[in-house]
Amino acid sequence: MAALLLALAGMARAELAIPLGESGDQLDVRVIEPPEGVSADGPLVLWVVNQYGDMAGPDSVAHALARRGATVWMVDVMDSLFLPRTDVNVRNVDGKPVGSLIQRAIEEDRPTVVVAADRMAVPTLRGMRWWQERTHDPDALAGAVLIFPSLYRGAPVAGEEPELFSIIDATNLPVMLFQPERGVYRHRLLDLRERFLQAGSDLFVQVIPGVRDYYHMHLEQPQLDSLDQLATVMEDPAEARAVQALPGDILRSIPLLAGADHPSTVRPIDPERTTPVDRQTGLQPVEPQEAPDFELTDLEGNPQGLDPDFDGVQIVNFWATWCPACVEEIPSMERLASRYPDQLKIYAIAFKQSPDHLREFMQDFDVSFPVPVDPDGQVAAKYDAFAFPSSFLVAADGRIHYSVNAGIIWDTEEVDAIVRELLEIEVE
The missing domain is CATH 3.40.50.1820 (Alpha/Beta hydrolase fold, catalytic domain)
Incomplete structure (x- = not known):
């Protein structure tokens, strides 16, 4: 041919x-x-x-x-x-x-x-x-x-x-x-x-x-x-x-x-x-550090940013529609959110994408969390997001305790245990 x-x-x-x-x-x-x-x-x-x-x-x-x-x-x-x-x-x-x-x-x-x-x-x-x-x-x-x-x-x-x-x-x-x-x-x-x-x-x-x-x-x-x-x-x-x-x-x-x-x-x-480094997969504990705040607008026109008074876990997720792994993890992320409706907030921040494209794309997903738009990638740069998706778990102290630079299944026992750890809920 x-x-x-x-x-x-x-x-x-x-x-x-x-x-x-x-x-x-x-x-x-x-x-x-x-x-x-x-x-x-x-x-x-x-x-x-x-x-x-x-x-x-x-x-x-x-x-x-x-x-x-x-x-x-x-x-x-x-x-x-x-x-x-x-x-x-x-x-x-x-x-x-x-x-x-x-x-x-x-x-x-x-x-x-x-x-x-x-x-x-x-x-x-x-x-x-x-x-x-x-x-x-x-x-x-x-x-x-x-x-x-x-x-x-x-x-x-x-x-x-x-x-x-x-x-x-x-x-x-x-x-x-x-x-x-x-x-x-x-x-x-x-x-x-x-x-x-x-x-x-x-x-x-x-x-x-x-x-x-x-x-x-x-x-x-x-x-x-x-x-x-x-x-x-x-x-x-x-x-x-x-x-x-x-x-x-x-x-x-x-x-x-x-x-x-x-x-x-x-x-x-x-x-x-001279050799490549091994890719880190799964949630990784990191030295706790202050999570950068952000001011973005979601697809409904609402302002979004970290809640400094939230007594729970906030997940800052960077993703894009062109990233298959990003898209694949959305349903499991929603399932995790449904387990902790009052103790977990998720911000699915779309990297350098148009709101119109995102609105059409998100019609195929039923999610409860906001989708803020990072139009120029400045917030992703603040978090040093390198791979997509990248996610950061912020505890009630306002610091990042875990991160992951790949798509994962969010409603597993391993992830649930980490969320409960950060919420200081005793794991049964």
């Missing part, structure tokens, strides 16, 4: 295999070349496919790049190495695969950039450093374009500061970062920028207005001839505009990156921060 779509689009498709040493492993490259009649003297774009594999959105953007004269090498590292597509496996990929890709690409002697999104940003930066250690010409690669990169070792205990992979502090080649305005990591952008700059990387940042993470992956059907009709096939007009702009954004990044500093000296890397 993919071959048929490519043929219909008039694009040349070629295959390229890049050996990875003497082990027999190789990278399988899909080459998307400019169509007939379009000059092929543009840049070489190395597109490191996301951990989820080939998708309609990135493929459509790659073909749009080819229509502008670029040649795109699409590489699915996980598929080439026969690795299961798990978060841990992605984050454990070392620099050799992407580094070997870069090493082969610069033989083409043309402006070259590597593009990656989400968790594949970490193997991509490792690959740049691997190549940097072996090259005599660091200027041969313009740099990397990272789209909503996930550069953290994993989700810590909810409320604790997440830790960046050490490759960030070991990257001094130039990077362009496309950060969605409504993305999960938007409020961490300044700190991330400072880390790159401290490492010596010329970091360029472009905030993509009105969209959230994965915006270019929400296209369901490939648009291989043109991106002009995206407004009719994508639900979100802002996402349609952002995807239409992405090929131009990438191409404009290349001269910026190429003109930046390309050090030949490789930065040292901290081996203690």
Whole structure:
């Protein structure tokens, strides 16, 4: 089917295999070349496919790049190495695969950039450093374009500061970062920028207005001839505009990156921060700390915030409709609330979502607790909410005693025991 779509689009498709040493492993490259009649003297774009594999959105953007004269090498590292597509496996990929890709690409002697999104940003930066250690010409690669990169070792205990992979502090080649305005990591952008700059990387940042993470992956059907009709096939007009702009954004990044500093000296890397951290699941006890107050408005127009005089437990939950685990836990959260109608308050704070969308979405749920809207994510940032959903249990003393950074079933015996503990009810 993919071959048929490519043929219909008039694009040349070629295959390229890049050996990875003497082990027999190789990278399988899909080459998307400019169509007939379009000059092929543009840049070489190395597109490191996301951990989820080939998708309609990135493929459509790659073909749009080819229509502008670029040649795109699409590489699915996980598929080439026969690795299961798990978060841990992605984050454990070392620099050799992407580094070997870069090493082969610069033989083409043309402006070259590597593009990656989400968790594949970490193997991509490792690959740049691997190549940097072996090259005599660091200027041969313009740099990397990272789209909503996930550069953290994993989700810590909810409320604790997440830790960046050490490759960030070991990257001094130039990077362009496309950060969605409504993305999960938007409020961490300044700190991330400072880390790159401290490492010596010329970091360029472009905030993509009105969209959230994965915006270019929400296209369901490939648009291989043109991106002009995206407004009719994508639900979100802002996402349609952002995807239409992405090929131009990438191409404009290349001269910026190429003109930046390309050090030949490789930065040292901290081996203690090269592996992902184990995800913390279930309610975790934390050192009690004052719960940040908030002033938000719920879907009925009522003001919502922590009640300082409430002699019970208050649960501050951060969620979003695009998060399956968030949605799955709503019914059990309501069942827990029904057990303690006078002793438990729940605030299901919706992260960066429109009230109109939420009202329609919540029609499928019968809940007694309010759904306040955190339109710019400032309250989530106060709580250092990193993963979604994240929840914080506030006791009558106004302090957070437990937290969880994943979806859970709320009406279990284990959770009930914790609630009773905080309510100082003797467990039978």
